[in-house]
Amino acid sequence: MASEQVPPVVDAAGGATPPERLTGEGAHFDWYQCTIRDDLEHVLDVFCQAWGLTVHDGTPRYSYTNGYDLKGDDGVAVYVLHGGNGGGVHCWASGHRAEPFATLVREQWPDDHHVTRMDSAIDFQDDGDADAMWTRLYDQCLDLAAWRTRKDGERVERARPIQTRHYGDYVEKVRGRTLYMGSPKADALVRLYEKGKQLRGQAVKPDLTAPLDWCRLEVQVRPKKAARARAAYVSADEVWGMAVWTRDLLEAVEGVKVKHEPLDIWRETNDERALMWLAHQYGPTLDRLAAANGGDWSKVFDLVAAALDNRPKPEPLRLTPRGSNHGG
Known part of the structure; x- marks a missing residue:
């Protein structure tokens, strides 16, 4: 078999020191x-306080707008992204x-x-x-x-x-x-x-x-x-x-x-995906209804239930008999 370039499986955070166990004793x-x-500031503070890290500008990725590298004595310990991409x-x-x-x-x-x-x-x-x-x-x-x-x-x-x-x-x-x-x-x-x-x-x-x-x-x-x-x-x-x-x-x-x-x-069902899309599409409308009702979401649910009860029923599909004349 010909030799090929090994894809990167390197330890991105360093870690060249072998672990204490090398016998397959657990994962x-x-x-x-x-x-x-x-909050971003609180997250950064927790990591920096725990391990004596300092915050440096990093590279944004995954559709986030800001990147931060939290560095210790031996390089970047934690990579952090923030802004955009759903919060x-x-x-x-x-x-x-x-x-x-x-x-x-x-x-x-x-x-x-x-x-x-x-x-x-x-x-x-x-x-x-x-x-x-x-x-x-x-x-x-x-x-x-x-x-x-x-x-x-x-x-x-x-x-x-x-x-x-x-x-x-x-x-x-x-x-x-x-x-x-x-x-x-x-x-x-x-x-x-x-x-x-x-x-x-x-x-x-x-x-x-x-x-x-x-x-x-x-x-x-x-x-x-x-x-x-x-x-x-x-x-x-x-x-x-x-x-x-x-x-x-x-x-x-x-x-x-x-x-x-x-x-x-663990995967979302079709109904769960549909519900998430409904929340994405009509979330602002539902938020306005909740605000108009003093933040009482039970009233919003009642309004939605009433709207479902009053929605027009679809007309039955009428099929043209086979062999009929479609012309005038």
Whole structure:
């Protein structure tokens, strides 16, 4: 297999120091991104006070009008966006900062933040053997991509295998390899890559002390709008339960069983989407009616109910008998 350029799976917030555990003992957040319903100044103050950060101008993105980089001694710790795009304060942290960031956000805004992306990672090491750990995890991933276990315990070939993509140095095995599982457009995507080799080979601040046998398996989840509030309470282990195949992969490589939280039950129903559109389209009218009735929304609901009762009934569809003469 020819070598390819590895897509960026770098730790955007630094974090070249290997974690304390490298044996696959549980999952941890490696990326946590959310929108907080609070005043911008208060959000900035919470992060800066907690970690001694300073605020710098950043790059606006995702249709926000303002960007801020909260920096510590070793670079940007938290990225913050504000203005436009529906309001709220959008922020994220990655790498070794993701776990304390998620903890702080959940402590400060438990019911007032919605998660837009979270990555749950598990680190593995195999006592210095640079290839053995990769080979074991890689084989388990490919096996699960092609096969599934039925409820009766029988293994059967998948009718639709899970999509896999290979990047990196599969020939010389020096610069690191990456395996992607799942469609890039799917709600859940899994990456297996050689974290130690990735850190050693990165262009900026390469870490030549990173263990060569350090492999990382991580799942990336982007909750849909209806699921973002629920995701704010999901643990790093439970992230793996958001799809059946990622739950099964966690059990295969770690022996850990988590509850399956089907992504499809989190998605908005057609009626919920229609209601959101109604609120978007007629929200100003409803607000004016509420103001005219002293802020009493029960009166507004009564007005809406009366309007529904009095709406014109559609006339029955009249079909022209087949063979009739349409001409004059």
